[in-house]
Amino acid sequence: MSIPLVDLGAQYRPLKAEILSRVAEVLEGMQLFLGPNVQALEREFAAHAGTAYAVGVSDGTTALQIALMACGVGAGDEVITVAHTFVATAEAIVLVGARPVFVDIDPETYTIDVSGVEEQITPRTRAIIPVHLYGQPADMDPIMELATRHGLCVIEDACQAHGARYKGRLVGSLGHMAAFSFYCSKNLGAYGEAGMLTTNDATLAERARMLRDHGSPERYRHELIGLNGRLDEIQAAILRVKLPHMPQWNSQRRSHAAHYGTLLAGNQAVTVPREASYAEHVYHLYVVRVPQRDELLAFLREQGVGAGVHYPVPCHLQPALRRLGYRKGDLPVTERVAAEVLSLPMYPELTAEQRARVVEAVEAFFERRPEALELAGIRTT
Numbered sequence: 001m002s003i004p005l006v007d008l009g010a011q012y013r014p015l016k017a018e019i020l021s022r023v024a025e026v027l028e029g030m031q032l033f034l035g036p037n038v039q040a041l042e043r044e045f046a047a048h049a050g051t052a053y054a055v056g057v058s059d060g061t062t063a064l065q066i067a068l069m070a071c072g073v074g075a076g077d078e079v080i081t082v083a084h085t086f087v088a089t090a091e092a093i094v095l096v097g098a099r100p101v102f103v104d105i106d107p108e109t110y111t112i113d114v115s116g117v118e119e120q121i122t123p124r125t126r127a128i129i130p131v132h133l134y135g136q137p138a139d140m141d142p143i144m145e146l147a148t149r150h151g152l153c154v155i156e157d158a159c160q161a162h163g164a165r166y167k168g169r170l171v172g173s174l175g176h177m178a179a180f181s182f183y184c185s186k187n188l189g190a191y192g193e194a195g196m197l198t199t200n201d202a203t204l205a206e207r208a209r210m211l212r213d214h215g216s217p218e219r220y221r222h223e224l225i226g227l228n229g230r231l232d233e234i235q236a237a238i239l240r241v242k243l244p245h246m247p248q249w250n251s252q253r254r255s256h257a258a259h260y261g262t263l264l265a266g267n268q269a270v271t272v273p274r275e276a277s278y279a280e281h282v283y284h285l286y287v288v289r290v291p292q293r294d295e296l297l298a299f300l301r302e303q304g305v306g307a308g309v310h311y312p313v314p315c316h317l318q319p320a321l322r323r324l325g326y327r328k329g330d331l332p333v334t335e336r337v338a339a340e341v342l343s344l345p346m347y348p349e350l351t352a353e354q355r356a357r358v359v360e361a362v363e364a365f366f367e368r369r370p371e372a373l374e375l376a377g378i379r380t381t
């Protein structure tokens, strides 16, 4: 039995008839961008994020970029974020002409270590982007408190955390703005590129609406320099079919994570993810830590178990960001975590049998390689 890291087909099959009929409707009407499906999805997604406004955009990277632009972040500004994230978080900052300033992460939640933020604030700092990584919310209250004290804008990178909660409140409603991605494998995924911005601020929502469409409040009138960041009707129609299922899919993910945790509890070489006391984690990814990560990854793949690494090279060490001047050793927790993280198969339709098989393969690795346990500091005799 081979088990993929994600199985998009398993989600598509039961929804196929409805999706195809909604897509056909869009094609019959030939209103392809920013039409009735986008408007309805914006209302429906805002309700799922607990915000007053949602603005549909072309993808999550553009959502981050537009949020930064709407908050007035530009050339010469600094934006504090983490390096343990998908590169798009840092990329969006660079694309608006600002400089990413990286702080280290918490070794247990893998999200921003709030204690490292204040010392990085300078007169140039304009915004903070906490990332709700893997589906785990960042510790938002102290971030908002710091931001208020220093007059900074907070943009949540919620691209991996649709439906997650912080102290009972939905992510996307905690900062000044938030960016979501509907990349196909996300907790809510399109069948192409799509993204969403959320906010409770009417002015920011209005600016974002203009920025996604060339800064235009009406056709051929351009108030701002924006970009082409429109969400298309086909993706919006597909997302509207899927959105009502998202809470159920998230609870399936949570229950799979709990099962994995039980199955892996006896293996001291594997650190399972820890849900922060303030969090309702939605397990976009189920990420364990293992010192012999690369060997285990290769072994699992040989055994037909899809595993992945999110992310092997932190942003501060990426060649594209070399000019920022960071060096190996600058973010010790980030670098250690990046060397050890391993994502196991996780998707709502994952069966109990598949989870058991994944864990059997993990256990087989340590049985065949007792020295791996010793490397992890665990005596085998």
Ligand SMILES: Cc1ncc(COP(=O)(O)O)c(C=O)c1O
Binding pocket: 059, 060, 061, 062, 085, 086, 088, 089, 131, 157, 159, 160, 180, 181, 182, 183, 194, 195
């Ligand atoms: C944390 C994070 N930020 C930003 C993005 C960018 O989203 P997109 O791929 O839709 O542009 C992603 C998606 O992969 C992500 O995981």
